[in-house]
Amino acid sequence: MGAPRLEVHLGRLHHNARTLVERLGARGVAVTGVTKATLGSPEVAAALVAAGVSALGESRVDGLERLRAAQLGVPLVLLRSPMPSQVERVVAAADVSCNTEPDVLDALAAVARRHGRVHGVLLMVELGDLREGLLPADLAAVARQVVASPHLDLRGIGANLACQSGVVPDVENMAELSALATGLETSFGIRLATVSGGNSANVAWAAGADTLGRVDDLRLGESILLGTDPLDRLPLDGLRTDAFTLVAEVIEAKLKPTQPWGAVGPSAFGTPPRAADRGLAQRAIVALGEQDVDPGDLTPPPGVTVLGASSDHLVLDTGRLVLEPGDEVRFGVGYRALLRAMTSPFVAVHYARTAGAVSRPRAPASG
Numbered sequence: 001m002g003a004p005r006l007e008v009h010l011g012r013l014h015h016n017a018r019t020l021v022e023r024l025g026a027r028g029v030a031v032t033g034v035t036k037a038t039l040g041s042p043e044v045a046a047a048l049v050a051a052g053v054s055a056l057g058e059s060r061v062d063g064l065e066r067l068r069a070a071q072l073g074v075p076l077v078l079l080r081s082p083m084p085s086q087v088e089r090v091v092a093a094a095d096v097s098c099n100t101e102p103d104v105l106d107a108l109a110a111v112a113r114r115h116g117r118v119h120g121v122l123l124m125v126e127l128g129d130l131r132e133g134l135l136p137a138d139l140a141a142v143a144r145q146v147v148a149s150p151h152l153d154l155r156g157i158g159a160n161l162a163c164q165s166g167v168v169p170d171v172e173n174m175a176e177l178s179a180l181a182t183g184l185e186t187s188f189g190i191r192l193a194t195v196s197g198g199n200s201a202n203v204a205w206a207a208g209a210d211t212l213g214r215v216d217d218l219r220l221g222e223s224i225l226l227g228t229d230p231l232d233r234l235p236l237d238g239l240r241t242d243a244f245t246l247v248a249e250v251i252e253a254k255l256k257p258t259q260p261w262g263a264v265g266p267s268a269f270g271t272p273p274r275a276a277d278r279g280l281a282q283r284a285i286v287a288l289g290e291q292d293v294d295p296g297d298l299t300p301p302p303g304v305t306v307l308g309a310s311s312d313h314l315v316l317d318t319g320r321l322v323l324e325p326g327d328e329v330r331f332g333v334g335y336r337a338l339l340r341a342m343t344s345p346f347v348a349v350h351y352a353r354t355a356g357a358v359s360r361p362r363a364p365a366s367g
């Protein structure tokens with residue numbers, strides 16, 4: 001098998017999605033599975049659908065079009081506000097899109113009318129994180145516009161926190177979202193099908209809050225894919241954090257001094273910190289770099305340290321481990337590393353159908 005490659009353990013993803021679907025389902029909350037870090041991988045999406053997610057969410061139209069072509073049998077949601085230049089593709093690929101701009105809604109309605117369709121709309125509300133969202137005071141007017149259009153269907157409202165300013169979902173802001181939903185229902189005499197409380201940063205809130213109010217949906221990416229809470233990057237209870245493994249190949253392995261010699265200036269990617277002199281150490285270079293992955297977001301095998309990275313070289317101190325060219329080293333990935341590996345044309349993706357629930361020790365670096 002070639003390297004670098006990203007191994008995707010579909011059974012572990014299924015386990016994570018299933019666990020969250022059951023845990024949140026017990027509280028009346030459905031899961032929209034967010035596959036955007038995998039660029040809308042149909043294999044990943046199928047594992048999530050098999051685990052019971054009620055919809056699939058993507059930020060980019062390209063990802064949605066991949067999911068549409070895979071015919072997965074659940075509604076597809078565009079999470080990022082549509083680009084005005086893409087409204088045709090949005091109506092074709094998405095059942096529902098998240099929106100905040102009246103003019104874009106008009107454009108979506110016009111396209112939907114031309115194709116004899118009704119496009120679903122989730123209006124995003126600003127609750128303080130200051131990324132996307134209508135200010136609460138403007139929500140009713142835009143909802144009125146959507147309700148008035150025969151080619152738009154107001155599916156509900158949503159909010160997104162913890163992405164721009166780090167504002168944490170809590171009892172107050174989630175209660176505000178519920179109150180806004182109830183207010184719209186009273187004003188317009190309608191029932192909103194969806195009140196989407198947020199992303200993986202909402203999982204802890206949903207587990208602990210006394211009442212979830214009107215929130216009946218969460219859009220979950222990181223918690224399913226990596227098993228972690230984006231608020232502290234720690235594992236969530238009962239979830240697998242090893243669904244993705246990045247495998248890279250050794251191209252040099254030598255015992256070398258720990259301190260550089262010669263006059264030292266800035267390197268290609270900034271000024272390296274001065275290394276302590278620890279005599280000789282086992283160093284290895286793997287054929288992996290900034291063009292493949294975010295090197296700072298990798299977890300090396302136990303006993304191995306990442307010393308630095310440039311475009312195509314990742315330099316390791318391998319401790320007691322003696323490697324040779326051709327050996328493979330396996331890394332865990334964080335969200336940024338996953339995203340870049342999936343996006344890089346140099347990283348192959350391999351799908352493995354290993355079971356999810358059985359706990360296995362972390363794979364060591366191996367030859």
Ligand SMILES: *Cc1c(COP(=O)(O)O)cnc(C)c1O
Nearest residue numbers: 034079160199200219220221222
């Ligand atoms: C990416 C995204 C999500 C999923 O976020 P995770 O933290 O990966 O769960 C949910 N909603 C919106 C609007 C997003 O852009």
